[in-house]
Amino acid sequence: MLQRLRKPWPDQRAERTLGALASVVLVLIVLMIVFVASKAMPAFQHNGLSFFGSGGDVDRQIDAMVNTGAKPAPGDYTIGAWPLIYATLLTTALAVVGGLAFALLAAVFIVEFAPPSLRRVVVPVVRLLAAVPSVIYGLIGILVLVPLVNDHLISSGRKQSVQYVISLTGTGLLVAVVILVVMITPIMIAIIVDALYAVPKGWREGALALGVNRWRAMWTVSVRAARPAIIAAVVLACARALGEAIMLSMVSGSKGFAPNPIDGLTFIFEPLRPLAATIVEDADSINAPAMSATVYAFALLLLFSSLVLSLAGFLAKQPMKKYGIRV
Amino acid sequence: MIGNEETHDVERLLPPPIKRIVVDEQLQPTIVQPPVADPVAATGPSAGAVRAGARAHRRGTPGPERMTLDGLSVSYGTKRAVNEVSLPIRQGEVLALIGPSGCGKTTLLRTLNRLTELTPTARREGRILLDGQDVDELEVTALRRRVSMVFQQPNPFPMSIFDNVAYALREQAMKRPGKAAVEPQVIDALRRAGLYDEVKDDLSRPALRLSGGQQQRLCIARALAVRPEVLLMDEPCSALDPRSTAVIEELIQELRSELAIVIVTHNLQQAYRVGDHVAFMYLGDLVEYGRTEQVFAAPRAQRTRDYVGGAFG
Structure with a gap:
């Protein structure tokens, strides 16, 4: 047997072996979705669509679930998870929009305008930043940014104005989004820089030779041609922002509260807690069946949203194929 | 205008495809079709026209x-x-x-x-x-x-x-x-x-x-x-x-x-x-x-x- 494996592999065997490995991955994904869905079922069954709604204080509902017995009554499952879903969407969207704008400009600078000496330093540093564990960002956030925001940005008047609704302590939307941006931007920069380098040189030169300056040639030709990679970068960044748990648990304020834009500037200081952070914080009280089903339901939502993301990314790239952009 | 002597000299030096161009007295080139199909000449009339017109456009005085x-x-x-x-x-x-x-x-x-x-x-x-x-x-x-x-x-x-x-x-x-x-x-x-x-x-x-x-x-x-x-x-x-x-x-x-x-x-x-x-x-x-x-x-x-x-x- 070993003797056979040591000989050079025929293509057929390589194909079958690798095919089997690839199928294992597929099977695992399907099993995982089925497993999580089956575990989450009771939470959806007992709540129906109101699971996604906002009813009552979500933190209090979760606390109540922890104390339910081994045979929970249907009412024990009651939860309106909207504040958590909203917090996830809000932090992800704001961070990705902000991060994308920054990443695009940074990538354009690195590829087109940075002097080579600077480029040689910046590109490896960006890749390094993309690999920093998120807990370190969380630590810096809670030790540096949160006190800074609390002491210098939130006035006591602002705190008092909402003291009967929510207490502002520095943790909240602003710090969460700022750190998320710092976390996801390097990944996007790295991907977009690679994509801009991969744009055929002839396109850029062709534009320049027509009397278009480098800045415009970059946007109208290179960035246009790199759109599929930009979409891939956005999908990856969204996935990272959606799934970020520890850091957000540290700096988001960890309150099942839905920050309201009509609060004006107070909005950005209001605490919140996204789904992933909720799962991390409640994982230890998962012994109660009602709680367990609810946490699995959160997990299913995250799983589902990453599926939707991949699909959306795929669909968004399709129209670009038409003009011969490599997708 | 180019002297005939010179042009014929050129012709003698030219590689096979261009040898097919024959310049007559009025410097109006015509094509002698080769017996073997040439990929360029055979594909269309314009290809032949290029060859024919190859040296027809010469002007005596250079432009500005x-x-x-x-x-x-x-x-x-x-x-x-x-x-x-x-x-x-x-x-x-x-x-x-x-x-x-x-x-x-x-x-x-x-x-x-x-x-x-x-x-x-x-x-x-x-x-x-x-x-x-x-x-x-x-x-x-x-x-x-x-x-x-x-x-x-x-x-x-x-x-x-x-x-x-x-x-x-x-x-x-x-x-x-x-x-x-x-x-x-x-x-x-x-x-x-x-x-x-x-x-x-x-x-x-x-x-x-x-x-x-x-x-x-x-x-x-x-x-x-x-x-x-x-x-x-x-x-x-x-x-x-x-x-x-x-x-x-x-x-x-x-x-x-x-x-x-x-x-x-x-x-x-x-x-x-x-x-x-x-x-x-x-x-x-x-x-x-x-x-x-x-x-x-x-x-x-x-x-x-x-x-x-x-x-x-």
């Missing part, structure tokens, strides 16, 4: 000088790619730059619209004048609109045919003009590049779906759309099949009346067919510059004789 190179040198780091070249580029005629690979032809061409400035190590000395004005005094974007360029590899942008041609028109406007505003210029440019009849049914087609030769003509249309005074062509046919090459050569001859054309080519037959003047470069030096017939038939320098003779040989 459009660009002047004065002691132009270009170095990459310590390596000198172009060494003290002085040349006139005249309106209404084609200047063919020939020479072995790495002799500085392409560098010289890219210097004319200051594209070499994109290479950080490149350094230029000497002057380039466009209509008597130093090109360094011009805004580089304005210069490149007046001195446009077609590259070796067809490089249409990944957009529709229309958008490709409209690209430079839209970019040079302060406010992005709509489709209707640029349409006449786009169609005109496509016509001048001889592509309009082939693509007029659907200008929204992706440019990259066109054949290689059509793509190259699209690139020429794109360059013509901004109405340049000088058109630089860097081996525009080296990536194309003989049929497309013939079409482009024909196009070059039609365009020569409106613009000054500088073409870099490896193909000596092509230089002979399209060039009014030929400049032979070797290791960065301009070895010989003169009328095409004179350079091919009676080169003054030994190096030119070796190169032209070797290729004909």
